[in-house]
Amino acid sequence: MVILQDYNLTELTEFLTSNYGVKPFVARQIFQWLNRSVDFDGMTNLSKTLREQLKTDCVAVASRIVQTLTSEQDGTQKFLFELFDGNVVEGVLMKYKYGNTLCVSSQVGCRMGCKFCASTLGGLVRNLSAGEILSQVTSVNALSNDRERYVTNIVLMGSGEPLDNFENVVKFLQLVTSKDGLNVSERNISLSTCGIVPRMRQLADMGCSLNLTLSLHNADNEQRKSIMPVTNAYSVEEAVGALRYYFNKTSRRVIVEYTLIDGVNDSHSHALKLASLLSGITVHVNVIALNPVKETGLKGTREANVKKFLNYLSALGVSATRRRTMGQDIEGACGQLRRRYLEQNG
Numbered sequence: 001m002v003i004l005q006d007y008n009l010t011e012l013t014e015f016l017t018s019n020y021g022v023k024p025f026v027a028r029q030i031f032q033w034l035n036r037s038v039d040f041d042g043m044t045n046l047s048k049t050l051r052e053q054l055k056t057d058c059v060a061v062a063s064r065i066v067q068t069l070t071s072e073q074d075g076t077q078k079f080l081f082e083l084f085d086g087n088v089v090e091g092v093l094m095k096y097k098y099g100n101t102l103c104v105s106s107q108v109g110c111r112m113g114c115k116f117c118a119s120t121l122g123g124l125v126r127n128l129s130a131g132e133i134l135s136q137v138t139s140v141n142a143l144s145n146d147r148e149r150y151v152t153n154i155v156l157m158g159s160g161e162p163l164d165n166f167e168n169v170v171k172f173l174q175l176v177t178s179k180d181g182l183n184v185s186e187r188n189i190s191l192s193t194c195g196i197v198p199r200m201r202q203l204a205d206m207g208c209s210l211n212l213t214l215s216l217h218n219a220d221n222e223q224r225k226s227i228m229p230v231t232n233a234y235s236v237e238e239a240v241g242a243l244r245y246y247f248n249k250t251s252r253r254v255i256v257e258y259t260l261i262d263g264v265n266d267s268h269s270h271a272l273k274l275a276s277l278l279s280g281i282t283v284h285v286n287v288i289a290l291n292p293v294k295e296t297g298l299k300g301t302r303e304a305n306v307k308k309f310l311n312y313l314s315a316l317g318v319s320a321t322r323r324r325t326m327g328q329d330i331e332g333a334c335g336q337l338r339r340r341y342l343e344q345n346g
Contacts, residue, residue, distance in 0.1 A: 001084060002058045005034050005131030005138070006171070009180040020053060035181050037061050037138035059084045062135035065143075074324075081136055083108070087125060089159050091136045099152030104136045106169055107160025112194050113229040116217075116261060116290055116298050119159040128160070130171035137176060137184075154184060157192040157213070163199035173210070186210045192257060194230045195239035204242075204249035213255040213286075214243050218265045219273040227264065236277060244281045256285045257323075260301035260309060271312035278318060285313060285320035 007015060009031050016022035016030065026046065033043045039060045040051045054060070066088070067080035077093040089105035110117070111124035137151050144150035154176065156162040162169045169191070176184050192213040193200060203212065216236065218224035225231040240256075247254045256278065260266045274285070287310055290300035301309070306322060313320040 003062045003084070003129055003131040004030070004054075004058055004060055005062045005134050005175075006129050007131070008175055008178055020050065022050070026050075031180065034060060035138055037135065037142040061139070062129065062132040063089070063139055065139050079136075079140065081105075081139065083128075083132055089128065089132075089136070091140065091158055093140055093151070100150060101153040101155055102137060102140055102151045103155045103158045104133055105158035105160055106133055106156055106162045106165045106172075110160045111164065112161045114194060114215075115227040116259065124160075124164075127165040127168055130168045130175055133168065133172040134175050134182075137182065141182075149182065149184070151184075153188045153190075155190045155192065157190070161194055161196065162191050163193045163196040163203075166199050166202070170206070173208070187252075190255075194228055195234050195236075195242070196230070197234040197238045197242045200239075200242035201245055204246040207250070209250055209252050211253050211255065212243065212246050213257050214239055215257045215259075216240075216274075217257070217259050217261075219270065219277040223265065227261070240277055240281065243283065247282060254281075254283050256283055258285055258287050258320075259290050260287060260306055261290050262299040262301045262305075264298070266301040266305050266309055268308075268312050271309055271316060271318075275313065275316035275318050283319070285318055286323040287313070287320055288323040 002015070004012060004015075009028065012031050012034075013024050013027040016027045017024065022030075029045055030043065040046075040055050043051060043060075063081040063083050065079050066082045069078040071077070075095050079091045079093070081089050081091060083089065087108045089108055091105060092103040094101045094103070105128065107127050108125035109122050110120040113120050133156075137154060141150045156169065173186065173189065176182050176189070177186055186209040190211040190213055191203075192215055194215050200212065200214075203210075215228075216224075216239070217228060219236055221231055221235050221237075224236060243254050243256070246252070258265075258274065278285070287306065289303075289306050290298060292298070292300055310320055310322060
């Protein structure tokens with residue numbers, strides 16, 4: 001099946017004119033419908049004959065919301081998206097004063113093997129196409145009747161490692177920032193990686209202006225290997241070096257994500273190691289207590305220790321703040337809702 005949301009306006013026009021004899025202005029109409037997450041039946045200004053032809057071998061909207069959970073604590077919404085082939089991925093909408101941030105998935109599952117993450121428990125099933133990533137944004141936008149865009153900020157931090165699906169993620173960035181499409185500024189997009197160094201450097205060389213986040217979680221190579229196997233391929237020094245390279249090339253903000261796990265990475269010595277590793281780089285550290293995942297057996301650091309860790313970093317001259325833990329009552333951590341859905345549906 002051809003996923004029409006994979007195409008930009010030029011590509012879609014060429015595809016539709018070549019295969020269906022569609023006029024360019026009709027192709028533009030279809031493109032506009034796709035960016036509003038409208039399926040073929042809802043494209044009311046198209047002939048029924050054309051709609052039926054397109055249905056036979058094309059997918060209009062690459063995902064649909066099949067389950068929504070809303071946090072009673074903070075209003076965070078978690079969505080389960082079903083893809084055209086029956087696979088499911090997750091997204092999380094977090095509401096802030098400055099706008100709504102949607103965390104999107106880039107893969108079905110993940111092969112990175114991080115010990116604290118539910119997304120990787122079943123391994124990698126497949127990559128998402130650019131249109132399947134985009135459709136998560138358009139589907140959530142469609143929930144609102146506001147004329148203004150509902151999703152104002154995007155975070156590539158859901159299920160999967162974005163830089164392990166590099167080509168499709170780059171195409172998604174081109175689609176979502178296109179003036180013909182949703183026209184989201186790259187400055188309103190963040191990408192989080194566990195540290196695939198060559199791809200981080202490639203992003204910098206491409207002139208990207210998104211915000212890059214390194215999910216570090218431990219500054220000691222041997223200790224990080226035990227929770228993040230990617231360290232066997234790329235050391236913490238290499239990963240932070242790539243982060244520095246990105247900042248120097250793009251002048252865009254870079255962030256280190258540091259999730260505190262009780263008894264694993266939350267001591268004074270860990271703070272010292274982190275401060276030493278980040279010395280000389282303009283970076284901000286987001287500290288967050290682990291959002292527990294039952295299957296991993298790991299626990300988030302206690303509140304008192306979170307405050308201590310932040311104080312350690314402050315005393316060491318590291319710019320750091322605590323990132324709010326959102327959606328705990330709806331299992332906000334990546335992969336948890338998908339895992340429950342798969343267990344219930346066999």
